[in-house]
Amino acid sequence: MRDIAFGQYYPAKSVLHRLDPRVKILSLTAFLVLVFCTSNFYSLALVATTVLAIVLMSSVPLRLYFKSLKMILFIVLITSLLNLFYGTGDPIYQFWIFKVTLSGIYNAIFVTVRIICLILVSSALTFTTSPTDLTDALERLMKPLTIFKIKVHEIAMMMTIALRFVPLLLEETDKIMSAQKARGADMESGNLIARVKALIPVLIPLFVSAFRRAYELAVAMECRCYQGGQGRTRMKQLRLGARDYVSMGVILLVICGVVLCNVLLPSVR
Amino acid sequence: MEFITAQNLTFSYIDEEQTQVNIEKADKVLDDVSFTVKKGEFVALLGHNGCGKSTVAKHLNAMLLPHSGKLYVNDIDTALEDDEFTVRRMVGLVLQNPDNQLVASIVEEDVAFGPENLGIEPKEIRVRVDEALKAVDMYEYRNQPPHKLSGGQKQRVAIAGIIAMEPSCIVLDEPTAMLDPKGREEVMSTIKKLNREKGITVVLITHYMDEAVDADRVIVMDGGKILTSGTPQEVFSQVELLKRHRLDIPQVTELCYKLRACGVNIDTLSLHTDDCVNKLAEVLL
Numbered sequence: 001m002r003d004i005a006f007g008q009y010y011p012a013k014s015v016l017h018r019l020d021p022r023v024k025i026l027s028l029t030a031f032l033v034l035v036f037c038t039s040n041f042y043s044l045a046l047v048a049t050t051v052l053a054i055v056l057m058s059s060v061p062l063r064l065y066f067k068s069l070k071m072i073l074f075i076v077l078i079t080s081l082l083n084l085f086y087g088t089g090d091p092i093y094q095f096w097i098f099k100v101t102l103s104g105i106y107n108a109i110f111v112t113v114r115i116i117c118l119i120l121v122s123s124a125l126t127f128t129t130s131p132t133d134l135t136d137a138l139e140r141l142m143k144p145l146t147i148f149k150i151k152v153h154e155i156a157m158m159m160t161i162a163l164r165f166v167p168l169l170l171e172e173t174d175k176i177m178s179a180q181k182a183r184g185a186d187m188e189s190g191n192l193i194a195r196v197k198a199l200i201p202v203l204i205p206l207f208v209s210a211f212r213r214a215y216e217l218a219v220a221m222e223c224r225c226y227q228g229g230q231g232r233t234r235m236k237q238l239r240l241g242a243r244d245y246v247s248m249g250v251i252l253l254v255i256c257g258v259v260l261c262n263v264l265l266p267s268v269r
Numbered sequence: 270m271e272f273i274t275a276q277n278l279t280f281s282y283i284d285e286e287q288t289q290v291n292i293e294k295a296d297k298v299l300d301d302v303s304f305t306v307k308k309g310e311f312v313a314l315l316g317h318n319g320c321g322k323s324t325v326a327k328h329l330n331a332m333l334l335p336h337s338g339k340l341y342v343n344d345i346d347t348a349l350e351d352d353e354f355t356v357r358r359m360v361g362l363v364l365q366n367p368d369n370q371l372v373a374s375i376v377e378e379d380v381a382f383g384p385e386n387l388g389i390e391p392k393e394i395r396v397r398v399d400e401a402l403k404a405v406d407m408y409e410y411r412n413q414p415p416h417k418l419s420g421g422q423k424q425r426v427a428i429a430g431i432i433a434m435e436p437s438c439i440v441l442d443e444p445t446a447m448l449d450p451k452g453r454e455e456v457m458s459t460i461k462k463l464n465r466e467k468g469i470t471v472v473l474i475t476h477y478m479d480e481a482v483d484a485d486r487v488i489v490m491d492g493g494k495i496l497t498s499g500t501p502q503e504v505f506s507q508v509e510l511l512k513r514h515r516l517d518i519p520q521v522t523e524l525c526y527k528l529r530a531c532g533v534n535i536d537t538l539s540l541h542t543d544d545c546v547n548k549l550a551e552v553l554l
Binding site: 168221224225236 | 364375381388389416
């Protein structure tokens with residue numbers, strides 16, 4: 001229960017780790033769009049190499065990336081197989097009702113590379129950015145939304161508190177489960193319905209204690225003069241440094257590169 | 270100079286106007302409680318669970334307001350002050366469960382939470398956070414997540430979070446109740462150090478008699494009333510009174526008391542082990 005890879009942050013001292021989290025989030029967003037804008041092999045190759053470069057620069061062990069890829073391996077297989085058999089044009093190879101066409105192969109390659117790129121870039125973000133930095137950056141990025149009466153500070157505070165209490169509640173679940181087992185509760189046998197029912201004696205105490213914790217936390221926050229986001233300052237100021245501007249420049253170059261590849265070079269597919 | 274003056278505080282969790290019932294005597298959590306705390310003093314507030322200690326603590330930083338009677342903090346009447354945060358800036362409250370009072374998932378960010386709420390300049394917050402963490406000896410853990418720390422360490426972080434707001438007084442509501450003996454000792458020595466070296470007024474609420482022994486003054490509460498108060502020596506010498514209210518006394522004090530009852534010649538009851546050893550040696554040799 002406690003082994004849930006929480007936040008997935010991998011502390012290290014790479015350039016990516018030291019980048020401003022806002023730049024990282026914006027770059028990720030740009031990349032997610034970019035991956036789907038690749039219309040020929042040249043631009044796809046450009047995006048894929050950039051992603052590989054990012055992965056290698058993160059100084060996060062590659063096995064962690066493989067781990068996150070493994071989780072979606074099934075989806076990749078299914079989608080690429082579907083694409084493989086649903087191509088149009090002259091079949092290269094055919095048996096029974098399945099026919100493989102050139103466009104099908106191309107589609108399959110495109111889909112596979114795109115999904116892998118998506119997973120790799122987003123893992124790179126979560127591996128190199130601590131959860132607190134992420135919430136912090138999100139709060140600042142969402143700041144303009146306050147004009148639409150969206151309570152940005154409150155949302156960010158909720159995320160901060162959730163991050164703080166998730167490991168605590170996991171620990172507590174463990175404890176309650178042990179306590180109920182010690183009283184003879186059976187949680188491992190029986191069919192699905194029986195097992196879900198067996199969870200009720202765990203969930204009820206968990207909820208009760210979560211509410212008690214919430215109340216106490218509210219008291220503690222009031223004791224520390226918390227009065228919402230107004231008039232609040234932050235200890236850690238995010239400031240864009242040289243490396244942030246450089247990386248934004250690189251991302252812009254890649255975007256231009258992809259556009260040029262798409263427009264100027266012949267589409268192979 | 271009196272920093273806190275409580276005059277005839279009465280409080281009940283039942284709201285008289287709302288429920289339209291007269292508050293029975295038994296429902297009163299605080300019943301005519303008066304005491305003072307001087308600036309720089311270390312006061313221990315003792316009593317059983319449910320005797321009203323925690324309610325007193327919440328009055329001291331205006332989390333609760335008295336139903337009758339007055340509470341002055343630094344000459345400000347907590348009930349008349351419009352902005353409860355002026356009182357809360359001066360009196361910081363540390364609660365019992367360290368897990369439920371830490372907000373952020375990194376130690377230094379949690380300590381910064383209070384000063385951030387006060388709207389202090391980022392550079393100044395950095396200075397205060399570092400100082401507060403050093404004062405409680407947790408500076409090297411500043412980048413750790415709280416759930417990786419021991420109970421005593423977490424409680425010290427909670428104390429740092431309060432002193433980063435630079436209050437003149439900290440109130441600790443049973444800060445050691447959930448800790449193991451080692452954690453208790455860490456927290457207690459931190460509290461004493463803050464009182465001695467930084468001159469912070471300390472009100473320590475506890476039910477461990479051993480912790481009250483080192484205070485300048487002890488106030489004992491029972492059933493929402495003040496039972497007795499005075500120096501630890503004065504209070505713990507009233508063994509019969511404390512026993513009648515089922516309150517403990519420090520082990521060595523009880524030893525001296527029982528020996529005296531048996532006819533051993535002991536003039537004052539010891540509060541500390543070494544003092545007791547010396548006295549016994551005197552008697553025996």
